[in-house]
Amino acid sequence: MKHLIPKNDYEPALLSVKDLRVNFQSSSIHANQSVEVIKGIDFDIYAGEKLALVGESGSGKSVTALSILQLHPPKHVSYPSGRICFQQQNLLQSSPEQLREIRGSQIAMIFQEPMTSLNPVYPIGNQLIEPLIVHQGMDKHQAKSHMIELLARTGIDKPDKRFNSFPHMLSGGQRQRVMIAMALACQPKLLIADEPTTALDVTIQAQIIELLQDLQQEFHMAILLITHDLNLVKHFADSVCVMKQGELVETASVQQLFAQPQHDYSQHLLNSQPQRLLSSEDLSPKAELLQATQIDCRFKLKSGWFQRSVDEIHAVRQVDIHLAKGETLGIVGESGSGKSTLGRCLIRLQTCQGDIMFEQQPLHQLSNKALRPLRRNFQIVFQDPYSSLSPRMTIEQIVGEGLQVHEPQLTKAQRRDKMIATLQEVDLDEEILNRYPHEFSGGQRQRIAIARALILEPKLIVLDEPTSALDVSIQKQVLALLRKLQQKHGMSYLFISHDLKTIHAISHRVMVMQQGQIVEQGETQQLFSQPQHPYTQRLLKAALFSL
Amino acid sequence: MIASPWQRAWLRFKQHKRGYFSLCLFSLLFILSLLAEILSNDQPLVVYYQQQYYFPIVNTYPETTFGGDFDTATDYTDEFIQERLTQGDNWVIYPLNPYSYDSINYTSEHPNPAPPSEQNYLGTDDTGRDVLARLIYGFRISVLFAFALTLIGTMVGILAGAIQGYFGGRTDLLFQRFIEVWSSMPELYLLIIFASLFEPSILLLLVLLSLFGWMSLSDYVRAEFLRARNMDYVMAAKALGVSNYSIILRHLLPNCMTPVITFLPFRISGAILALTSLDFLGLGVPPSTPSLGELLSQGKENIEAWWLSISTFIVLVGTLVLLIFIGEAIREAFDPKK
Numbered sequence: 083m084k085h086l087i088p089k090n091d092y093e094p095a096l097l098s099v100k101d102l103r104v105n106f107q108s109s110s111i112h113a114n115q116s117v118e119v120i121k122g123i124d125f126d127i128y129a130g131e132k133l134a135l136v137g138e139s140g141s142g143k144s145v146t147a148l149s150i151l152q153l154h155p156p157k158h159v160s161y162p163s164g165r166i167c168f169q170q171q172n173l174l175q176s177s178p179e180q181l182r183e184i185r186g187s188q189i190a191m192i193f194q195e196p197m198t199s200l201n202p203v204y205p206i207g208n209q210l211i212e213p214l215i216v217h218q219g220m221d222k223h224q225a226k227s228h229m230i231e232l233l234a235r236t237g238i239d240k241p242d243k244r245f246n247s248f249p250h251m252l253s254g255g256q257r258q259r260v261m262i263a264m265a266l267a268c269q270p271k272l273l274i275a276d277e278p279t280t281a282l283d284v285t286i287q288a289q290i291i292e293l294l295q296d297l298q299q300e301f302h303m304a305i306l307l308i309t310h311d312l313n314l315v316k317h318f319a320d321s322v323c324v325m326k327q328g329e330l331v332e333t334a335s336v337q338q339l340f341a342q343p344q345h346d347y348s349q350h351l352l353n354s355q356p357q358r359l360l361s362s363e364d365l366s367p368k369a370e371l372l373q374a375t376q377i378d379c380r381f382k383l384k385s386g387w388f389q390r391s392v393d394e395i396h397a398v399r400q401v402d403i404h405l406a407k408g409e410t411l412g413i414v415g416e417s418g419s420g421k422s423t424l425g426r427c428l429i430r431l432q433t434c435q436g437d438i439m440f441e442q443q444p445l446h447q448l449s450n451k452a453l454r455p456l457r458r459n460f461q462i463v464f465q466d467p468y469s470s471l472s473p474r475m476t477i478e479q480i481v482g483e484g485l486q487v488h489e490p491q492l493t494k495a496q497r498r499d500k501m502i503a504t505l506q507e508v509d510l511d512e513e514i515l516n517r518y519p520h521e522f523s524g525g526q527r528q529r530i531a532i533a534r535a536l537i538l539e540p541k542l543i544v545l546d547e548p549t550s551a552l553d554v555s556i557q558k559q560v561l562a563l564l565r566k567l568q569q570k571h572g573m574s575y576l577f578i579s580h581d582l583k584t585i586h587a588i589s590h591r592v593m594v595m596q597q598g599q600i601v602e603q604g605e606t607q608q609l610f611s612q613p614q615h616p617y618t619q620r621l622l623k624a625a626l627f628s629l
Numbered sequence: 630m631i632a633s634p635w636q637r638a639w640l641r642f643k644q645h646k647r648g649y650f651s652l653c654l655f656s657l658l659f660i661l662s663l664l665a666e667i668l669s670n671d672q673p674l675v676v677y678y679q680q681q682y683y684f685p686i687v688n689t690y691p692e693t694t695f696g697g698d699f700d701t702a703t704d705y706t707d708e709f710i711q712e713r714l715t716q717g718d719n720w721v722i723y724p725l726n727p728y729s730y731d732s733i734n735y736t737s738e739h740p741n742p743a744p745p746s747e748q749n750y751l752g753t754d755d756t757g758r759d760v761l762a763r764l765i766y767g768f769r770i771s772v773l774f775a776f777a778l779t780l781i782g783t784m785v786g787i788l789a790g791a792i793q794g795y796f797g798g799r800t801d802l803l804f805q806r807f808i809e810v811w812s813s814m815p816e817l818y819l820l821i822i823f824a825s826l827f828e829p830s831i832l833l834l835l836v837l838l839s840l841f842g843w844m845s846l847s848d849y850v851r852a853e854f855l856r857a858r859n860m861d862y863v864m865a866a867k868a869l870g871v872s873n874y875s876i877i878l879r880h881l882l883p884n885c886m887t888p889v890i891t892f893l894p895f896r897i898s899g900a901i902l903a904l905t906s907l908d909f910l911g912l913g914v915p916p917s918t919p920s921l922g923e924l925l926s927q928g929k930e931n932i933e934a935w936w937l938s939i940s941t942f943i944v945l946v947g948t949l950v951l952l953i954f955i956g957e958a959i960r961e962a963f964d965p966k967k
Binding site: 426429431453454455456457458460461462464465466469470471472473474475476479483484487488518520531534538 | 633634635860861864867871879
């Protein structure tokens with residue numbers, strides 16, 4: 083598939099970035115500080131090349147992309163040095179009119195979040211024909227027929243009908259297709275794709291990437307792909323630039339990078355892919371901890387004056403589930419499959435039908451009040467470490483709260499000792515006790531959230547996508563930490579994730595959920611090597627899974 | 630240094646020079662107005678009379694103490710008494726402005742309302758009372774009234790908003806309908822009716838205005854609660870087994886205070902304006918009470934007595950502008966985008 087890119091002296095680069103530096107002015111407490119976010123980077127993209135810009139969050143990859151199109155608010159951003167030459171024209175010194183000429187027609191961009199990149203109050207058609215009318219001077223009718231053709235090309239069914247739909251009537255994948263059609267409208271020479279698939283489900287991700295690949299061939303355009311996902315890079319790009327904290331640490335072809343990464347950081351990134359953390363002896367049978375039968379949960383959609391139920395969503399359908407002591411059960415599924423709801427039902431944070439036996443004790447019969455003392459036995463850790471810690475409480479208050487509820491007899495000093503011990507277990511320092519969540523990175527916050535659950539010595543922790551919001555290298559650390567804690571305390575985990583790799587890394591058994599039902603379950607290794615259900619097979623294929 | 634979110638907001642507030650200056654100035658004026666009895670009073674601060682100290686501002690002395698004829702409380706504006714107090718070794722210290730809000734200047738050379746003069750720095754009103762003294766006392770009453778009204782309104786507003794927002798569902802539905810009905814009551818008519826039914830007093834005004842003042846805030850608090858109760862940290866607290874009461878108090882309330890605090894100065898300025906308007910219309914405080922609104926209405930009656938309307942206007946607008954600058958700075962300080 084990969085064609086060779088002509089890199090001879092005769093063909094100049096389509097886009098050439100030289101010694102680019104970007105400063106952000108922040109007018110915060112410390113008046114007018116300027117932070118250097120991009121520290122002098124160079125790279126070239128040739129016509130028809132697929133270049134990937136890889137890095138963890140905060141590495142400056144999106145900043146670079148926005149700089150190319152000069153989309154930063156000029157008030158807060160300055161460029162102390164550097165050139166961004168597109169077809170020999172320095173974009174950094176172009177007038178706003180010249181830039182507008184280039185944006186959309188020569189260089190187009192698609193964004194991560196298809197939900198917010200389309201204006202919700204206009205039908206998508208209106209938004210689609212805009213670039214054609216502006217840049218190519220077409221009339222409405224021409225533009226419409228051209229766009230319908232393009233929509234069909236991006237794989238949207240019934241494009242002439244969809245043309246008049248509003249954004250909320252389309253799914254995430256469809257919206258991203260619309261965004262791609264919009265970007266391609268004027269046949270740009272360069273397409274900047276900023277995490278185009280991150281917000282989408284795995285099966286949709288694979289389709290979108292395939293589509294981009296086809297279109298790239300067809301239109302012979304260059305693509306600058308910005309992503310944190312090395313797997314995607316491997317399957318998509320020709321060459322890779324690895325960024326770290328505003329610096330370009332390595333530029334190489336894909337084969338070269340994956341075979342022989344030169345820079346330490348590239349090696350570190352490649353090694354951060356989660357590895358299986360369990361050995362086979364972990365699989366010995368143990369006593370049951372949790373047994374739930376016929377779990378069923380529906381959400382009623384209400385509307386009108388008297389809140390009549392007009393519709394319902396059947397989030398979890400008659401699910402049977404059991405979990406042994408010290409075992410990790412992975413639940414995998416795409417968004418909307420009901421996996422998070424199931425997790426919340428099991429620890430009774432969500433009302434549902436069905437029987438839940440926890441250590442032979444029926445949880446489903448207890449009132450909320452009667453349940454409270456038992457809650458210390460089953461805890462939960464959430465996906466988003468930014469919303470799961472109250473911003474107005476110190477770490478001491480956050481971690482200590484469970485102790486105040488469940489062990490009120492402890493003195494302040496005893497409580498503090500226990501907190502310090504727990505923080506040490508999650509590799510955090512006792513000095514952080516007086517600090518507030520905003521001072522910590524995502525990985526540290528997730529450790530704090532784990533400490534909050536851990537301090538009560540629970541028997542079960544529901545981990546609801548605990549690593550999805552974290553960078554790959556941090557993901558691996560958190561997974562290792564979870565495994566270490568499990569071995570030490572013999573806890574059971576219910577590990578909910580859409581990410582097959584993390585599930586594979588940590589789970590003893592796996593359940594695959596689709597539309598509220600369990601479609602397949604089994605031992606992790608077996609399920610991954612010999613998936614039976616077509617949906618599981620599709621998931622594994624889409625995740626570009628390679629063990 | 631470890632800064633809590635509140636401390637950081639305070640630092641940002643201090644950065645906003647105009648707002649910070651306004652807060653300092655407003656606090657200074659308010660503290661001075663609390664000392665109104667010392668600054669502006671018709672009782673002398675200290676009297677030294679026949680080798681003895683007297684403190685008329687604290688104690689009441691009969692006129693006989695200073696050689697007068699009557700057993701009644703001393704009238705220090707009386708020329709005879711003034712003469713006795715200053716002859717020989719005797720001396721007396723008057724406050725900066727030797728009038729209280731209700732002391733009448735009988736010795737003015739001009740008919741009332743008298744223009745500004747040596748005797749009355751800002752002139753007198755139509756019954757001969759010193760305008761400066763009435764402004765100082767009127768400012769104090771306005772601000773104290775506004776503080777009380779804001780405090781009550783905020784408390785009730787937070788409580789109502791918290792209940793609606795946290796419990797949601799049917800509670801929220803019923804409460805919302807009640808608010809709709811309640812807010813459609815004609816507030817001004819009720820005030821007029823009550824003003825004619827009862828003896829007008831500050832307390833009555835406070836109760837009546839409080840009955841309606843909490844609703845606008847409760848909507849904001851409700852919205853904040855509705856948003857915050859779905860946050861993961863609330864779910865995490867529930868999973869820890871924390872009770873509803875604790876969740877509201879410890880987790881939700883601190884995170885829902887931003888609109889409350891942001892609106893505080895604006896609510897205070899609104900309350901000052903409300904009291905002034907009611908006084909202006911004659912529906913407010915009882916007649917002898919010093920009030921800005923009453924001064925304004927006198928200014929309207931005596932349009933040629935410019936010192937009445939202009940001085941009151943400056944005090945009123947100055948106060949409101951200071952409060953609005955403070956409010957602006959608070960809004961900046963709590964801006965989530967900063």
